[in-house]
Amino acid sequence: MNWNLGTLRRTGISGTLRTTRTLGTRNWSLRTLRRTGISGTLRTTRTTNPKQKPDEDHLVFGQNFTDHMFVMEYDEGKGWHDGRIIPYGNISIDPASCVLHYAQMMFEGMKAYKTADGHVQLFRPYMNAARLNRTNERMCMPPIDEELFVSAVKATVLADIDWVPSKPGTSLYIRPFILSDEVSFSVLPAKHYRFMIILCPSGPYYAGNMGKLSATRIYVEDEFIRAAQGGTGFAKVGGNYAGGMKASQKALKYNCKDVLWLDARDHKLVEEIGTSNAFFKIGDEVITAPLGGTILPGITRNTVLTLLKEWGIKVSERPLSIDDVCAASENGTLAEVFATGTAAVISPIGTLCYKDKDFLVNNNQVGPLAQRLYDTIYGTQTGKVADTHNWVVRIC
Numbered sequence: 001m002n003w004n005l006g007t008l009r010r011t012g013i014s015g016t017l018r019t020t021r022t023l024g025t026r027n028w029s030l031r032t033l034r035r036t037g038i039s040g041t042l043r044t045t046r047t048t049n050p051k052q053k054p055d056e057d058h059l060v061f062g063q064n065f066t067d068h069m070f071v072m073e074y075d076e077g078k079g080w081h082d083g084r085i086i087p088y089g090n091i092s093i094d095p096a097s098c099v100l101h102y103a104q105m106m107f108e109g110m111k112a113y114k115t116a117d118g119h120v121q122l123f124r125p126y127m128n129a130a131r132l133n134r135t136n137e138r139m140c141m142p143p144i145d146e147e148l149f150v151s152a153v154k155a156t157v158l159a160d161i162d163w164v165p166s167k168p169g170t171s172l173y174i175r176p177f178i179l180s181d182e183v184s185f186s187v188l189p190a191k192h193y194r195f196m197i198i199l200c201p202s203g204p205y206y207a208g209n210m211g212k213l214s215a216t217r218i219y220v221e222d223e224f225i226r227a228a229q230g231g232t233g234f235a236k237v238g239g240n241y242a243g244g245m246k247a248s249q250k251a252l253k254y255n256c257k258d259v260l261w262l263d264a265r266d267h268k269l270v271e272e273i274g275t276s277n278a279f280f281k282i283g284d285e286v287i288t289a290p291l292g293g294t295i296l297p298g299i300t301r302n303t304v305l306t307l308l309k310e311w312g313i314k315v316s317e318r319p320l321s322i323d324d325v326c327a328a329s330e331n332g333t334l335a336e337v338f339a340t341g342t343a344a345v346i347s348p349i350g351t352l353c354y355k356d357k358d359f360l361v362n363n364n365q366v367g368p369l370a371q372r373l374y375d376t377i378y379g380t381q382t383g384k385v386a387d388t389h390n391w392v393v394r395i396c
């Protein structure tokens with residue numbers, strides 16, 4: 001389909017595209033944007049075979065994908081080009097492609113939400129764009145202009161706008177990713193990449209009651225590690241997650257939903273919970289691990305830190321040992337533990353299983369702070385709570 005100028009303006013893709021904004025590593029000229037297909041008419045091929053939409057009451061995270069997807073290519077010397085929306089489907093890739101052997105890739109995670117009055121909106125998408133470029137820099141992959149990234153996300157969501165669910169606790173999960181598909185066995189950065197965006201209507205990541213928090217049980221992993229200083233822990237790359245699966249499998253054997261990661265050197269400092277950042281409320285202080293190498297700079301993490309400071313709650317980004325967490329559980333000062341992430345939103349933890357012993361958090365109940373954060377953040381994302389920080393970006 002050809003998009004008319006009105007539609008393109010509304011999505012921010014044509015006339016209103018701010019081409020001089022410098023948020024990434026460079027300014028993009030209009031010529032460059034034209035080459036990407038994003039500034040003129042975004043080539044869109046609509047599916048002739050739309051899928052049946054899943055039941056909103058039983059949405060499982062990452063199981064059902066929408067009718068369309070975004071694809072854009074990169075060639076060294078030419079840059080990003082040929083952005084387009086096509087029917088969702090299999091992609092063809094040479095078996096000798098770099099990504100299949102050396103895992104030069106990255107991904108992002110974000111969501112689109114429907115408000116009660118029918119608007120669809122994103123939450124802090126420029127933070128995803130900035131993080132994408134930090135990951136790309138670490139992985140020797142080419143940057144993507146932040147405005148271009150957000151425009152591509154908007155256009156993809158707009159193509160499948162009817163797929164954005166509206167039941168409490170649901171959203172349209174957006175998965176942008178980049179893969180290196182140069183045919184080469186040299187262990188060197190590729191010269192050809194594909195940037196794609198796929199979408200899936202989703203329920204809660206830790207399946208519980210839709211829109212209602214419940215406390216989960218977490219295994220404290222003191223054998224395997226997620227990230228080490230100088231590695232890729234702060235970047236959003238598939239290898240971080242593949243390397244974590246062994247521990248997640250082990251956690252299941254202990255009847256736990258996921259793991260609490262400890263630091264790579266001493267296996268003592270708490271780091272992340274599963275695929276999310278981790279927060280601990282001990283007495284009056286809320287503590288989370290400091291950024292700086294091994295911790296993913298989560299957008300929800302940043303949102304939580306901002307809100308807690310505004311609410312006058314003492315919050316520290318500092319090292320915290322698992323021994324202090326267990327001692328706090330035993331002396332009754334471990335008020336709350338929760339995981340934060342795009343997929344997980346706010347996920348309260350009720351029990352930590354460490355060295356074959358259970359440490360209870362808030363008597364295994366959802367704490368008031370986790371509930372308040374969830375209500376404020378999901379409320380802002382879905383338009384129930386006023387967006388006083390300009391975090392929301394409307395699509396339509």
Ligand code: COI
Nearest residue numbers: 109110275341342343344
């Ligand atoms: C997200 O929260 O978006 C993530 O990337 C976690 C995902 C691996 C399930």
